[in-house]
Amino acid sequence: MSSARDPLHVTGEVLSVKRIGAYRHLTLVAPGVAERSRPGNFVAVSVGDLRPRSHQTRLSYWIHRVRNTGSHGATIEIIVEPRGAGSQWLTGLGQGSRVDLTGPLGRPFAQPKEPVSCLLVGEGHSAAPLFPLAERLRERGCVVSMLLAASDEQHLLAALEARRSARSVTVVTRDGSVGRSGRVADVLPELLAQVDADVAYAAGSVETLHAVAAAAEAHGAWSQVALELPQPCGTGLCNGCPLPVVGEDGVARIVRACHEGPVVRGDRVRWTALLEGA
Numbered sequence: 001m002s003s004a005r006d007p008l009h010v011t012g013e014v015l016s017v018k019r020i021g022a023y024r025h026l027t028l029v030a031p032g033v034a035e036r037s038r039p040g041n042f043v044a045v046s047v048g049d050l051r052p053r054s055h056q057t058r059l060s061y062w063i064h065r066v067r068n069t070g071s072h073g074a075t076i077e078i079i080v081e082p083r084g085a086g087s088q089w090l091t092g093l094g095q096g097s098r099v100d101l102t103g104p105l106g107r108p109f110a111q112p113k114e115p116v117s118c119l120l121v122g123e124g125h126s127a128a129p130l131f132p133l134a135e136r137l138r139e140r141g142c143v144v145s146m147l148l149a150a151s152d153e154q155h156l157l158a159a160l161e162a163r164r165s166a167r168s169v170t171v172v173t174r175d176g177s178v179g180r181s182g183r184v185a186d187v188l189p190e191l192l193a194q195v196d197a198d199v200a201y202a203a204g205s206v207e208t209l210h211a212v213a214a215a216a217e218a219h220g221a222w223s224q225v226a227l228e229l230p231q232p233c234g235t236g237l238c239n240g241c242p243l244p245v246v247g248e249d250g251v252a253r254i255v256r257a258c259h260e261g262p263v264v265r266g267d268r269v270r271w272t273a274l275l276e277g278a
């Protein structure tokens with residue numbers, strides 16, 4: 001018997017593709033997926049018609065927004081950075097194109113029971129799942145602050161929107177084209193202290209997530225990190241996304257990033273093993 005939380009495999013429809021800086025913002029009609037999703041869930045999209053085995057290629061994308069559009073029901077929005085063949089195929093789709101996807105997948109962000117102070121750290125396109133999270137946390141009475149980071153202005157995701165979602169927003173770019181010049185790690189200790197964060201949520205590169213987990217621990221805060229490790233299937237079937245962790249029993253083990261994650265507690269990740277394997 002399927003539960004309201006089980007992922008669905010559906011043929012979706014592209015409602016729109018818009019350019020946002022270096023990214024493409026896709027709105028997809030995906031019946032049932034939107035209704036089941038929680039902040040931190042992702043969808044696995046089948047990218048096709050590229051090579052002989054294209055029907056087996058699936059790429060994962062964070063669910064950025066869920067919106068109710070009267071005529072098409074609830075839709076999902078994803079942010080795609082066109083890079084290799086798969087993401088270029090996806091961002092090249094026109095309005096009305098059909099696309100197979102499975103979702104919502106993965107373990108979402110755990111949310112605090114008390115109204116605490118939360119710092120949300122998002123790097124590049126990976127900031128996508130933090131916006132619905134910010135809304136949920138605010139509904140729970142949490143104080144939400146955001147740190148958005150990118151290589152340059154083109155890769156900075158939705159900084160204006162962040163100002164509506166958070167009490168304070170800090171921006172850092174590596175080239176200094178907007179906000180402060182530097183990286184997440186440069187401003188993190190100061191920011192955690194400034195907002196007196198109880199929880200840090202982060203989505204970005206493994207190096208950035210490691211920096212957030214370490215700084216949060218030093219500050220005495222919990223951390224939840226959303227990992228983007230390569231995922232051949234995204235559904236827990238292939239064991240192709242090994243994530244080294246320490247279990248609650250203190251024993252080191254390997255779990256599947258797509259199924260036991262992709263959101264995990266920062267202090268549970270064996271960062272050295274992960275970075276060495278990356």
Ligand SMILES: Cc1cc2nc3c(=O)[nH]c(=O)nc-3n(C[C@H](O)[C@H](O)[C@H](O)COP(=O)(O)OP(=O)(O)OC[C@H]3O[C@@H](n4cnc5c(N)ncnc54)[C@H](O)[C@@H]3O)c2cc1C
Binds near residue numbers: 085
């Ligand atoms: C949980 C999660 C969330 C993510 N969220 C986002 C997001 O919100 N936005 C974003 O931009 N990225 C996101 N990513 C990254 C995204 O999944 C892709 O990795 C990224 O878009 C790069 O795609 P690409 O075009 O370079 O991949 P490709 O060039 O298509 O390559 C991907 C892999 O598939 C193989 N492959 C490609 N085509 C075929 C084929 N026809 N047959 C067989 N193998 C093939 C390649 O060899 C490679 O191993 C996320 C990843 C994860 C794990």
Ligand code: FES
Binds near residue numbers: 231236238240256
């Ligand atoms: S990607 Fe296949 S098990 Fe995680």
